[in-house]
Amino acid sequence: MAGTGAISRAYLLLYNVTMFAGWAYALYELAKHASATNTVEGSYAAAGDTIRLFQLVSGLEILHAALGLVGGSWGAALMQWAGRSNVLFGVVAAEPEVQGSLAVGIMCWAWALSEVIRYPWYAASLAGICPRWLTWLRYTAFIPLYPLGVVGEMWAVVLALPHIKQRGLRTISMPNAGNFAFDYSLFLMVLLCLYPFLWFRLYSFLFRQRRKKLQPTAAAARKKRQ
Amino acid sequence: MAIKLVVKSRTGRDVLPDGILLPSNATVDELKARFAELKPRYYASRQRFTLPPRDGQRSGDLLVSGKKLSDYGLEDGSMLFFKDLGAQITYSTVFFWEYFGPLVVYPLFYFLPHLLYPGIKGHTSAERGTVQTLALGYWTFHYVKRLLETFYVHKFSHATMPVFNLFKNCAYYWGFAAFVAYFVNHPLFTSPPLAQAYWALAFSMACQFANFRCHIILANLRPAGTKGYVIPRGFLFDWITCPNYTAEILGWVGFTVATQTVAAAIFTLVGAAQMAQWALGKHARLRKTFDGLEGREKYPRRWIMLPPFF
Numbered sequence: 001m002a003g004t005g006a007i008s009r010a011y012l013l014l015y016n017v018t019m020f021a022g023w024a025y026a027l028y029e030l031a032k033h034a035s036a037t038n039t040v041e042g043s044y045a046a047a048g049d050t051i052r053l054f055q056l057v058s059g060l061e062i063l064h065a066a067l068g069l070v071g072g073s074w075g076a077a078l079m080q081w082a083g084r085s086n087v088l089f090g091v092v093a094a095e096p097e098v099q100g101s102l103a104v105g106i107m108c109w110a111w112a113l114s115e116v117i118r119y120p121w122y123a124a125s126l127a128g129i130c131p132r133w134l135t136w137l138r139y140t141a142f143i144p145l146y147p148l149g150v151v152g153e154m155w156a157v158v159l160a161l162p163h164i165k166q167r168g169l170r171t172i173s174m175p176n177a178g179n180f181a182f183d184y185s186l187f188l189m190v191l192l193c194l195y196p197f198l199w200f201r202l203y204s205f206l207f208r209q210r211r212k213k214l215q216p217t218a219a220a221a222r223k224k225r226q
Numbered sequence: 227m228a229i230k231l232v233v234k235s236r237t238g239r240d241v242l243p244d245g246i247l248l249p250s251n252a253t254v255d256e257l258k259a260r261f262a263e264l265k266p267r268y269y270a271s272r273q274r275f276t277l278p279p280r281d282g283q284r285s286g287d288l289l290v291s292g293k294k295l296s297d298y299g300l301e302d303g304s305m306l307f308f309k310d311l312g313a314q315i316t317y318s319t320v321f322f323w324e325y326f327g328p329l330v331v332y333p334l335f336y337f338l339p340h341l342l343y344p345g346i347k348g349h350t351s352a353e354r355g356t357v358q359t360l361a362l363g364y365w366t367f368h369y370v371k372r373l374l375e376t377f378y379v380h381k382f383s384h385a386t387m388p389v390f391n392l393f394k395n396c397a398y399y400w401g402f403a404a405f406v407a408y409f410v411n412h413p414l415f416t417s418p419p420l421a422q423a424y425w426a427l428a429f430s431m432a433c434q435f436a437n438f439r440c441h442i443i444l445a446n447l448r449p450a451g452t453k454g455y456v457i458p459r460g461f462l463f464d465w466i467t468c469p470n471y472t473a474e475i476l477g478w479v480g481f482t483v484a485t486q487t488v489a490a491a492i493f494t495l496v497g498a499a500q501m502a503q504w505a506l507g508k509h510a511r512l513r514k515t516f517d518g519l520e521g522r523e524k525y526p527r528r529w530i531m532l533p534p535f536f
Binding site: 176177179180181 | 409410412414415416485486487488489
């Protein structure tokens, strides 16, 4: 990776391993709950604390991009982190009525499964020991998991909307000293309209990455020699 | 004596199968004019020519207007990379539209509350508060000043930018104009103390004059016809690299304090962030150009944009 010294790489390695451990534990909590109750409803109660903690910590990835420790734009990292955090902290954590839903259960599982693949891939790539099957997994698992995750998120927000509107959650009206107004349920509705477009861009980007990364190595070597 | 140059795209495709024939003492501008004759779709400002990259370079040197082909070591059979920059539009056109919008959009909220705040009971436009009227005056003055500067003061070093920027920039300026205007001119607007508004706007006006003076200095930096960087001096430039941005940001801080509106604060912050990015780039360029070596001046120690921290 460009611009990383030994200390940066050691830090990133530590970061990715820690994040993997966190999400692996969340997955364990989810699996334990699912096998005990035979459903994914109520997953948030089982793994919610862990998920909230590691989602918060993952904000560091914005800093990593901004400092050039990793590639990619900090703006993109911010958007992804903000999107997930808005759903998790802004909506789900604040609305007990949706926490037990199937939507939230699906969301938790999709997130956990994606992360326990993504972080080890980063760690292994940093250490230079990334096996081909892990790269394949990283760039294939997203195909079902991303749509699943997005559907879970959007559905959870839709379920929460009437409660948010009724409670006036995170909503402020005029008049007030700051001359500001914000309607959280309206904001969420606009976001829901934008979601498919924003998400589709990420999805197709990952497909392009997939084609690049999963190229058979002989063809890749030939291209390099040209 | 004529030379023939090979022109390819970065992907290796032949752009001109028969190459391009030019006198050996031709300039970059003559190259672009000839290219436009051969491919009329690509007028000069759309053309971007680079040399093939040397070892260690990610992309080759850019052929700059005003220089000669021989300055780049180009001779018969040399290769150039061509890139189409897309449809171009002049800076002054973009500036006009991006500043004209706010001049139209903001007053709409002041003069047409029954239309833009349907059903909201508060004061009507006849009952507009003093602060809201002052804010309208300041806002209007600010954008009229910008328009006049665009046509009578600023000297643009790059003639054009991609057309897409027109839409991007207008979306930003017009969008924020509506955002700020909506809250400042709201029927339920809560006015800060009048004294606060008067002092804050007086401060903002002082900043506008400072900003104007900075623009004049920048416009006169280079004698007509010369290119290349010059170290700005005088007025606030002795201490700050981009004092024009400093004055602009402080002007909006004053506006925010005068109107006591979160929307104005957000507008100020976003503008400041963008200007900080530009200021960093300018500061870095000046320091790199004036490195104090080989008889060149050394760029003095200056704040970038916002003393005392930045």
